[in-house]
Amino acid sequence: MTMRTKYFLAMTAVMMMLCVGAIAQKKQPAGMRVEVADAETEKGDYSVFTYVDDNGDFGYYLSLGRVTDFLIADEILGIDVNGIKNIKETTIYLGAHYDEAYAALDNIMALYDKDLETTVEFQGRTVTGGERLGDASTTQCIVAKKPLGGKRLKFVFTQGKNQAHAYLTKQTLKELRMGLKISKKINPKLHR
Numbered sequence: 001m002t003m004r005t006k007y008f009l010a011m012t013a014v015m016m017m018l019c020v021g022a023i024a025q026k027k028q029p030a031g032m033r034v035e036v037a038d039a040e041t042e043k044g045d046y047s048v049f050t051y052v053d054d055n056g057d058f059g060y061y062l063s064l065g066r067v068t069d070f071l072i073a074d075e076i077l078g079i080d081v082n083g084i085k086n087i088k089e090t091t092i093y094l095g096a097h098y099d100e101a102y103a104a105l106d107n108i109m110a111l112y113d114k115d116l117e118t119t120v121e122f123q124g125r126t127v128t129g130g131e132r133l134g135d136a137s138t139t140q141c142i143v144a145k146k147p148l149g150g151k152r153l154k155f156v157f158t159q160g161k162n163q164a165h166a167y168l169t170k171q172t173l174k175e176l177r178m179g180l181k182i183s184k185k186i187n188p189k190l191h192r
Contacts, residue, residue: 030054031132034190037179039172041065046172048094048101048180050190051133058192060094060101061124062108062176064139064155065166089127090139090157098184098191105177111143112151112170118143126159 028034030052038047044065052058094101111120120141128134137157144154144167153168184191 028052028058028190030056031130033131036060036183036190037176039175039179041169041172043167046166046168046176048105048176053133057096059096060098060104061091061133062094062105063127064090064092064124064157064168090124090137090155090159091127091133092122092124092139092155096192098180102177102180105173105180108141108153108168109170109173109177111141111153114143116143116145116151122155124157 028050031054033049033051035047035049038045040046045063046065047063048060049063050058050060092104094104111118122139122141124137124139125133126135126137139155139157142154142156144152146152146169150170152170153173154165155168156163156165158164
């Protein structure tokens with residue numbers, strides 16, 4: 001990487017932090033997401049973000065990826081799902097304050113120590129056009145085995161008439177927790 005590229009990337013990061021800081025100082029507008037941590041995997045993008053409803057309610061949410069496999073094609077019909085993707089998104093509500101959100105991520109992390117097939121339900125919301133949060137939804141979380149050993153969490157959620165699922169590995173969840181913690185240190189005014 002050239003020195004010019006490194007400088008450009010550093011300046012871009014500083015500008016992004018300043019923009020998020022400006023939003024935090026002015027109050028986050030209703031209907032706008034502010035991403036505070038993210039992790040990209042080949043199965044999808046995961047993030048922790050804050051959101052303010054039209055009525056002023058503030059909350060932290062975990063996005064369960066923006067690209068997930070259709071459950072019906074993958075597991076019920078047993079066909080190859082390459083190219084068959086669901087671009088919808090669902091979220092899990094983490095809490096109204098930073099401490100609640102961080103504790104919720106810790107509780108999700110504790111699920112990796114549970115037995116296989118342990119199932120837990122989470123309350124969340126669907127995502128509508130323009131990345132606004134829509135109706136309340138319930139997402140099932142199942143402790144599942146990784147293909148090569150170990151565990152991962154499988155989140156099953158309904159999108160329209162179909163069900164979809166997203167997998168969350170322990171490493172991805174650790175990245176999100178660390179990102180949330182760093183965001184709090186860099187930009188404390190953003191967090192409540």
